[in-house]
Amino acid sequence: MTKSKTEPDDERTRIERYDPGAIEARWQATWANLGLYDTDLRDTSKPKYYLLTMYPYPSGDLHIGHWYIVTPSDALARYRRMHGYNVFFPIGFDAFGLPAENAAIKNGGHPFTWTMSNIENMRRQFRTMGATFAWDAEVVTADPEYYRWNQWLFLKFMEQGLAYRAKSPVDWCPNDGTLAREQVEGTERRCWRCGALVEKRDLDQWYLRTTAYADELLDFTGLDWPEPVKIMQTNWIGRSEGAEIDFKTAPDDHQAGGDTLRVFTTRPDTLFGATFMVLAPEHPLVATLTHPNHRAEVDAYIEQARRRTEIERLSTDREKTGVALGADAINPVNGARIPVYIADYVLSGYGTGAIMAVPAHDERDFAFATKFGLPIRRVVAEPGVEPDAPMGDAFVAHASDERLVNSGRFDGLSVDEGGKAIVADLALTGRAEPKVTYRLRDWLVSRQRYWGTPIPVVYCEVDGIVPVPFEDLPVRLPETVDYKGSGDNPLNHDEAFRSTTCPRCHGPARRETDTMDTFMDSSWYWFRYLSPERMDGPVDRAMTDRWTPVDQYTGGAEHAVMHLMYSRFFTKAMADVGLVRDREPFIRLFNQGQILGADGERMSKSRGNVQDPDELVERYGADTVRLYLMFMGPWDQGGPWSPSGIDGPHRFLNRVWTLILDGTGREPGDPDAGALPAGQSEADAARAIRAAAHKTLRDVTADYEAFRFNTMIAKLMELANTLFRYRGTVAAGTPAWDEATGLLLLMLAPAAPHVTEELWKRRLAASGVEWSSIHTQAWPELDVSATTETTREIPVQVNGKLRDKVIVAADASAQDIETAVLARDRIREILDGRTPDRIIVAGGGKLINLVIR
Ligand SMILES: [Zn+2]
Numbered sequence: 001m002t003k004s005k006t007e008p009d010d011e012r013t014r015i016e017r018y019d020p021g022a023i024e025a026r027w028q029a030t031w032a033n034l035g036l037y038d039t040d041l042r043d044t045s046k047p048k049y050y051l052l053t054m055y056p057y058p059s060g061d062l063h064i065g066h067w068y069i070v071t072p073s074d075a076l077a078r079y080r081r082m083h084g085y086n087v088f089f090p091i092g093f094d095a096f097g098l099p100a101e102n103a104a105i106k107n108g109g110h111p112f113t114w115t116m117s118n119i120e121n122m123r124r125q126f127r128t129m130g131a132t133f134a135w136d137a138e139v140v141t142a143d144p145e146y147y148r149w150n151q152w153l154f155l156k157f158m159e160q161g162l163a164y165r166a167k168s169p170v171d172w173c174p175n176d177g178t179l180a181r182e183q184v185e186g187t188e189r190r191c192w193r194c195g196a197l198v199e200k201r202d203l204d205q206w207y208l209r210t211t212a213y214a215d216e217l218l219d220f221t222g223l224d225w226p227e228p229v230k231i232m233q234t235n236w237i238g239r240s241e242g243a244e245i246d247f248k249t250a251p252d253d254h255q256a257g258g259d260t261l262r263v264f265t266t267r268p269d270t271l272f273g274a275t276f277m278v279l280a281p282e283h284p285l286v287a288t289l290t291h292p293n294h295r296a297e298v299d300a301y302i303e304q305a306r307r308r309t310e311i312e313r314l315s316t317d318r319e320k321t322g323v324a325l326g327a328d329a330i331n332p333v334n335g336a337r338i339p340v341y342i343a344d345y346v347l348s349g350y351g352t353g354a355i356m357a358v359p360a361h362d363e364r365d366f367a368f369a370t371k372f373g374l375p376i377r378r379v380v381a382e383p384g385v386e387p388d389a390p391m392g393d394a395f396v397a398h399a400s401d402e403r404l405v406n407s408g409r410f411d412g413l414s415v416d417e418g419g420k421a422i423v424a425d426l427a428l429t430g431r432a433e434p435k436v437t438y439r440l441r442d443w444l445v446s447r448q449r450y451w452g453t454p455i456p457v458v459y460c461e462v463d464g465i466v467p468v469p470f471e472d473l474p475v476r477l478p479e480t481v482d483y484k485g486s487g488d489n490p491l492n493h494d495e496a497f498r499s500t501t502c503p504r505c506h507g508p509a510r511r512e513t514d515t516m517d518t519f520m521d522s523s524w525y526w527f528r529y530l531s532p533e534r535m536d537g538p539v540d541r542a543m544t545d546r547w548t549p550v551d552q553y554t555g556g557a558e559h560a561v562m563h564l565m566y567s568r569f570f571t572k573a574m575a576d577v578g579l580v581r582d583r584e585p586f587i588r589l590f591n592q593g594q595i596l597g598a599d600g601e602r603m604s605k606s607r608g609n610v611q612d613p614d615e616l617v618e619r620y621g622a623d624t625v626r627l628y629l630m631f632m633g634p635w636d637q638g639g640p641w642s643p644s645g646i647d648g649p650h651r652f653l654n655r656v657w658t659l660i661l662d663g664t665g666r667e668p669g670d671p672d673a674g675a676l677p678a679g680q681s682e683a684d685a686a687r688a689i690r691a692a693a694h695k696t697l698r699d700v701t702a703d704y705e706a707f708r709f710n711t712m713i714a715k716l717m718e719l720a721n722t723l724f725r726y727r728g729t730v731a732a733g734t735p736a737w738d739e740a741t742g743l744l745l746l747m748l749a750p751a752a753p754h755v756t757e758e759l760w761k762r763r764l765a766a767s768g769v770e771w772s773s774i775h776t777q778a779w780p781e782l783d784v785s786a787t788t789e790t791t792r793e794i795p796v797q798v799n800g801k802l803r804d805k806v807i808v809a810a811d812a813s814a815q816d817i818e819t820a821v822l823a824r825d826r827i828r829e830i831l832d833g834r835t836p837d838r839i840i841v842a843g844g845g846k847l848i849n850l851v852i853r
């Protein structure tokens with residue numbers, strides 16, 4: 001470590017050097033022995049504060065990213081305790097999942113062994129951080145005593161119809177098997193885990209009925225969540241209001257007509273502008289409708305569409321293709337015959353597989369109509385626009401002053417009124433129905449993996465799907481696992497696991513070999529923290545009523561439409577089953593940013609830019625690492641690791657160490673030693689010290705509340721600098737000095753818990769007071785009267801050159817300032833008996849300039 005200039009040389013220092021290695025482990029052990037952070041969940045004498053940080057995946061080592069996530073949360077936990085809250089700050093491990101299996105496949109061994117040894121290492125590392133986790137509440141999701149409750153909840157949900165099995169086209173990754181829709185990323189449809197292109201397969205799978213809560217999930221009332229997360233969830237749920245409208249096929253020489261073509265539209269107001277229809281090539285009526293003269297062309301097109309991936313079909317920049325079937329449909333609103341096309345951008349798996357095309361008011365339909373020479377009929381116009389004015393492009397705007405045109409008796413209505421009136425009119429004859437649709441689909445939870453919670457059902461030839469009785473839970477994973485052979489789920493080949501007896505008829509039965517998506521484990525873990533040992537149910541209702549919802553949740557925004565949405569779904573479903581009271585899990589959510597490598601890239605072993613926290617703790621101590629991570633920038637923004645940035649916080653802690661242990665000390669050779677800053681009396685100095693300390697207290701309190709950890713630390717650094725100016729002066733012996741240095745320690749304690757505890761102890765010992773931990777002290781009270789400015793400092797120039805500074809009363813007049821300046825030794829020396837020609841007090845007293853010829 002390089003020695004900083006501000007840090008005194010060892011030889012000259014009369015105090016012991018700051019050595020984090022000598023104090024941190026000792027305090028961690030003391031706190032653990034005292035049970036300082038054990039939370040008594042039954043204690044109702046204080047208000048509760050449930051602080052939750054997303055539990056980590058036991059990947060092996062804590063990397064600096066884990067520290068970045070945890071240390072500000074830990075500071076917040078300590079801060080809230082000082083405010084008199086009964087704080088619950090638990091931790092656990094999200095222990096099922098793929099990396100453990102990959103390690104087992106690669107290196108042999110069992111995923112359990114790999115996972116548990118990683119957890120052990122991470123527990124140790126969390127302790128070196130000084131994190132105040134309530135370890136007695138820890139949960140490990142791969143523990144049968146945890147996952148049995150996943151199974152229990154699954155069975156409860158089955159009873160309520162919230163868990164079900166169905167065959168449908170599912171998203172399938174060639175490496176990971178089935179995926180939830182939320183785990184398919186981007187328009188390219190890639191696997192969230194491995195990046196492979198995701199295919200569609202028809203499979204029997206288990207689902208949780210998230211769609212039952214679609215509307216409720218759109219309601220964020222009472223939640224203090226970042227706007228982007230709410231927007232992502234809202235968009236993902238994708239509620240759109242519209243109508244289903246039935247078109248009939250028109251009779252023709254090759255077919256009788258009268259078949260129904262159902263479409264969904266969010267713009268029923270534009271129905272008079274529907275001048276053609278487009279079906280998916282897979283639509284069941286295509287064969288019937290196709291005119292013999294069009295057969296060859298239609299068949300060729302269908303064949304071509306079959307070879308295209310969904311991605312290609314949905315790609316927005318591709319030119320739209322399509323062919324006419326040689327048949328018409330009848331627009332139900334005006335009886336017009338309109339031609340029917342097939343085009344591959346309409347997909348059969350979505351909606352009804354048919355759309356009504358309104359080229360005047362939809363860009364894609366406009367392009368299609370232009371290409372095929374189809375009529376474009378305007379049915380919505382802004383004020384002053386001629387109803388039949390030619391259109392160079394689709395008009396898609398939707399403002400309140402637009403009116404329907406070319407729409408018969410609906411002309412003149414607004415877009416909203418007109419849409420409703422048209423649907424109501426058609427509904428009279430059963431040809432339309434108002435309809436709300438959602439983008440959200442039920443959550444596919446089956447995974448073809450060993451290392452997850454077994455889905456607790458059996459298949460019996462007589463009884464079909466039979467749930468495992470509650471009293472037989474847990475369905476345990478077999479202890480041995482054989483990854484040899486195909487990449488298939490090893491449970492499929494484990495006869496001892498697969499073969500069982502039917503709980504109903506006691507005949508032979510086969511166990512479900514799919515396991516649950518690990519996101520099920522994380523959808524309710526914070527409830528379990530409150531009663532990790534409980535044997536008669538997943539949660540302790542009295543405890544969850546007292547402690548949930550979680551007051552503050554911190555974690556990454558990348559979980560917006562997975563974990564954070566599934567958790568809301570689970571909470572609502574658990575409330576409906578009567579297990580918990582509240583319908584929302586987390587009142588306040590904060591998304592921290594991501595810490596990157598020094599090269600600005602995501603930290604990864606392969607890039608070699610990973611920062612090892614153990615090494616940093618060894619070199620600088622945990623307190624410095626904690627401070628640096630909080631100091632490096634706003635917590636919600638993250639940013640690149642700076643190898644040199646850590647020196648500043650380290651110097652700061654050294655400075656605090658010196659201030660507290662050697663406040664009256666003087667550095668030999670310091671010319672100002674012992675002198676108060678310019679023009680201050682001892683009383684002025686004491687007032688200035690108190691003002692600085694209480695202003696800092698005011699600002700630091702606000703910063704903690706708003707999670708502005710970086711500015712909080714900057715302000716503490718400033719206070720330390722101010723105090724350092726008074727070190728070795730008479731002011732260092734005043735009660736104001738003692739108060740200010742005490743405040744500095746108390747304010748710094750949540751962020752740098754070890755060094756402040758050590759200094760606190762030594763201070764108490766020096767004044768003969770018995771030690772009680774700094775972390776059990778109350779947050780200091782602000783003295784507002786002390787924060788009002790009593791003095792100010794004014795730079796003094798002579799002939800435009802800065803030569804001195806003077807401190808005057810805050811309300812000093814120009815005359816007072818002049819007098820104070822002329823009384824300064826330094827200035828008298830420069831004047832050498834002369835009188836200045838002019839004295840200019842500039843900027844309302846911000847600067848003073850003496851002019852001498
Ligand atoms: Zn994959």
Ligand SMILES: [Zn+2]
Pocket residue numbers: 460461462463464466502503504505506507509
């Ligand atoms: Zn049976």
